[in-house]
Every structure is written in C-alpha cells, then in structure tokens.
Amino acid sequence: MVSTLQPPNPEVFQTETKSTVQETLLTPRFYTTDFEKTANLDLSAQEKGLQAMLTEMRTDYNRNHFVRNEEFERSWDHIVGEERQAFLDYLERSCISEFSGFLLFKELSRKLKGRSPILAEIFQLMARDEARHAGFLNKAMGDFKLSLDLGKLTKQRTYTFFPIEWVIYTVYLSEKIGYxxxxxxxxxxxxxxxxxxxxxxxxxxxxxxxxxxxxDIFKALLRSQPQLWDTWQSRLWSRFFLLSVFATHTLTVHERSIFYDMLGLEATSFDREVIRETNATAGRAFPVMLDTDHPAFFDRLHQCSNLNLKISEINRSHQPQILKFCRKLPLVLAIFGHLLRLYLIKPIDAEALRGVVR
Known part of the structure; x- marks a missing residue:
C-alpha cells in the first residue's frame, strides 16, 4: 500500500541490477526481420509523406522534455508492498518494450544504410527516441532500488524473427495503442x-x-505496400494482428490492476477505452476494423483475462510442473476458443468508410 509519506531514510541502499527477466506470454520480445526485403520496399506511393515525417523527426521536439528534475530527488520508500511491486512491474515491462524497439530500429538503420537512405535515417531517429524512453524508465526503476542491465539483456535474450510485413502491422499497432x-x-x-x-x-x-x-511513420509504410491493405489476405492478417494486440492489452491491464488502482483508474473501463480508440485509429491505415460494439467482443476478451489470471495463479503455486501443465491446459484451450470466436466476428470494412465523415 502507499503509506503516509515519511522523511527520506539516510541509510544508503544498494541498487539491484537485473540481467534476466521472467519470460511469460506477455513479456515483450526482441525481434529481428528480413533486412534484404526491407531495403527493397517500394516507398514511392508515400515518399512525400515519409520525407515530411523525416523532417519532423530531425527537429526532435522532445529532446529537452525527458529530463529528471527536482521532483525525482526524494525517497520513494513510502510506496510499499503490492503497489510498489505493481509499479516496478509496469516500469520493467515498459522499459523492455522500449528497448526492444530501440534494438530493432537501430539494426534496421544499420542494415539499410546506403541502400534505403530515407528509411535508414528514419529508423535511426526512431531508435534515438526509443533509447531515450528506455533510459528514462530504467532511471525511474533506480529510484526504487532496481535497474535492468540492458547490455546483458541484449546478448542473453532470444530474438524472434518476424517478416517485415508483420513488423509493419505490429509496430504500427503497438505505437498507436501506446499513444x-x-x-x-x-x-x-x-x-x-x-x-x-x-x-x-x-x-x-x-x-x-x-x-x-x-x-504515423509505420502507417505510411503500410499504405505504401498495397499487399498490406488491398488484398483479401491483408484483411485476414489485419484482423489477426488487431485481435492479438487487443487481447494482449486486456490480459496485461488486468494483470496490472493494482497499478491502475493506484492511478485512480478502473482497469476494465480503461482497457476498453484504449481498445476502442486504437481500433478507430487503425481504421485509417488497415483495410478493416474489429467490431468492438458486438455484444460478445469485450465479454470474451474479459473471459480470456479471467482465465489468464487463473493460469498466473497456477504458475505461482508450488505444485509439480506436470500437475501445473494439466491444470493450465484446459484454461489455455479455453482462451484460444474465445479468441477464435472473436476472430470470426464480421469486421468493419474500413476501406468502404474511407472519406466518410464519422
């Protein structure tokens, strides 16, 4: 709980440095992609827009905004117990997510240098932003006597390969839902x-x-590739990635419900507002949107969240692994059943609505 504010303790505490993180289904991953295919992307359909965004990125409007001031220079030992751990979990996952983006964008910039100059510079500047965010979050963790060894994490964690098309879909959605x-x-x-x-x-x-x-940059990349929005396959993939990101968000928010309680937010209401707004925003880039007004939509997502919380409870138990597996299997299958039913809900044709005042 957050107890009554006490004066800073003069005792000096040792900051714990973590070089590993607990891997779960919801832990942010590190990614790599097909750099050769990325270098050969035809950007002509969105070149003017990308150039304008590159100019904006060079300006770096936030270069002086992420500076620690005197507000940070105090003890935070009054935040204790489950609330302290919930906030640390939030900071840790957010830091790993930002650092994952930094690594991917940095490598894309390096691989595309000399081959796709506009993309190379855009990814370099995006990596700058992500590194700034990750560093700031890691310093915030330090206020709570914990930090991540990002250098060791870079070397020790497994990298997941995503085709560049999947990268464009998922990064666009992760940035917009983050917004x-x-x-x-x-x-x-x-x-x-x-x-x-x-x-x-x-x-x-x-x-x-x-x-x-x-x-917005990834929206331009998506719209520059007709195969990502103008085919029947792109409609299926759009539904898949929208549902994947929204389901992950619902599960994560409800796992962190204590954190949202600290902010005075009700987790379920917050989750639904974020998903509705992100879904509407995605309709400006994707060929389809999910029908979030369908009576089963949020009900099934919430059932997935409840099942996931039961799985987390089993994981924390001290039972033998084989027994944990047997107990979790029907819950996992139930989650996939709900997600399949959600996927089969008829989507909204965003292309048909384009240009219509809503």
Whole structure:
C-alpha cells in the first residue's frame, strides 16, 4: 500500500541490477526481420509523406522534455508492498518494450544504410527516441532500488524473427495503442492530480507524441505496400494482428490492476477505452476494423483475462510442473476458443468508410 509519506531514510541502499527477466506470454520480445526485403520496399506511393515525417523527426521536439528534475530527488520508500511491486512491474515491462524497439530500429538503420537512405535515417531517429524512453524508465526503476542491465539483456535474450510485413502491422499497432494508453492516463491525472504518485506521469504527453509520430511513420509504410491493405489476405492478417494486440492489452491491464488502482483508474473501463480508440485509429491505415460494439467482443476478451489470471495463479503455486501443465491446459484451450470466436466476428470494412465523415 502507499503509506503516509515519511522523511527520506539516510541509510544508503544498494541498487539491484537485473540481467534476466521472467519470460511469460506477455513479456515483450526482441525481434529481428528480413533486412534484404526491407531495403527493397517500394516507398514511392508515400515518399512525400515519409520525407515530411523525416523532417519532423530531425527537429526532435522532445529532446529537452525527458529530463529528471527536482521532483525525482526524494525517497520513494513510502510506496510499499503490492503497489510498489505493481509499479516496478509496469516500469520493467515498459522499459523492455522500449528497448526492444530501440534494438530493432537501430539494426534496421544499420542494415539499410546506403541502400534505403530515407528509411535508414528514419529508423535511426526512431531508435534515438526509443533509447531515450528506455533510459528514462530504467532511471525511474533506480529510484526504487532496481535497474535492468540492458547490455546483458541484449546478448542473453532470444530474438524472434518476424517478416517485415508483420513488423509493419505490429509496430504500427503497438505505437498507436501506446499513444492512447499514455494520453488517456495523462488526461486522467490532469483532472485528478491527487493520483499522480510519481513525476514520470507528467511526461506522458510528450511520450505519447513520440508514439504517435512513430505510428504515423509505420502507417505510411503500410499504405505504401498495397499487399498490406488491398488484398483479401491483408484483411485476414489485419484482423489477426488487431485481435492479438487487443487481447494482449486486456490480459496485461488486468494483470496490472493494482497499478491502475493506484492511478485512480478502473482497469476494465480503461482497457476498453484504449481498445476502442486504437481500433478507430487503425481504421485509417488497415483495410478493416474489429467490431468492438458486438455484444460478445469485450465479454470474451474479459473471459480470456479471467482465465489468464487463473493460469498466473497456477504458475505461482508450488505444485509439480506436470500437475501445473494439466491444470493450465484446459484454461489455455479455453482462451484460444474465445479468441477464435472473436476472430470470426464480421469486421468493419474500413476501406468502404474511407472519406466518410464519422
């Protein structure tokens, strides 16, 4: 719980440095892709837009916004127990996610240098932003006597290969859903500053601007490739990635419900607002949107979340692994059943709505 604020303890505590993280289905992954295919992407359909965004990225509007001020220079030992752990879990996952983006964008920039100059520079500047975010989050963790050894994580973690088409879909969605998470938390805390228990939340407006710019870049990449939005296969893939990202968000938010309680937010309502806004935004890039107004949509997502919480409870138990597996299997199958039924809900044709005032 967050107890009454106490004066800083003069005792010096040793900061724990982590070089490994617990791997779960929801832990952010590190990715690699087909760099040769990326270098050969035809960007002509969106070249003017990409050039304009490159100019904006060079300006670096947020270069002075992520600076620790005197608000951080105090003890945070009054945040204790489950609430302290919930906030640390949030910071850790967010840091790993930002660092994952940094690694992917940095490698894309390096591999594309001299072959696709505009993409090479765009990815270099996006890597700059992601590194800034990850470093700031890691310093925030340090305020709670914990930090991540990002260098060792780079070498020790397994990298997952995604085709560049999958990268474009997933990064676009992750940046846009990140935008809506940050801006909705920021707006809420502007109205309820009594819940702003740590100063990093003041920076969420600048943070979401970076997320939005990155998402716009990937929207341009997506729309430059007709096979990603103008084929029947692209409609199926769009549904798949939308549902994957939304399901992951629902499971993660409800795993972190204590953190959202600390912010004065109700986890389920927050999750649904983020998904609705992201789905509407995705309709500007994807050929389809999910029908979030379908009566079964959020009900089934919430059932997936409840099943996932039961799985997490089993994982924390001290039972033999074989017994854990047998107990988890029907829950996992039930989650996949709900997701399959959600996937089969008829989507909304975003292309047909393009240009229509909504």
């Amino acid at each position: 809506w998470r940050y801006i909705l938390i920021y707006r809420h805390l502007e109205q309820h500053p009594e819940h702003r228990f740590y100063p990093i939340f003041r920076m969420f407006e600048s943070w979401c601007q970076d997320e939005n710019r990155h998402g």
